Amino acid sequence: MKIVKPHIGSIEVPSDKPKQLFDNNPRRKSFLIYNNGTAAIELLSSKDQKYGDGIPITAGMPYDNDTATGAFWIIAESGTQNARIEEDVEEECQD
Secondary structure, eight states, X not given: OEEEEEEEEEEEXXXXXXXXXXXXXXXXXXXXXXXXXXXXXEEESSTTXXXXXXXXXXXXXXXXXXXXXXXXXXXXXXXXXXXXXXXXEEEEOOO
8 A cells, every 4th residue: 555655854955056855756746845044945947057947936935846756956046045845755555
């Protein structure tokens, strides 16, 4: 039997270069990012992108996605920001 298990954590988001947020994971069912910082952050689909190329997440706001299983990176508008993350992954139930 399979269950969806949440993996919850925190990440420091730099502004100088993208930081990998998630690896490619075909078992990912959804993910949530909450921008816990004071400046905007952006979700990027490539490590070669820069701030301004991604999906903006305003300070104090969430972003959720229930379809994407690819790899993602994250970058801040300025300084080092904090984001809370949850990745929900399908796993085999261990009875």
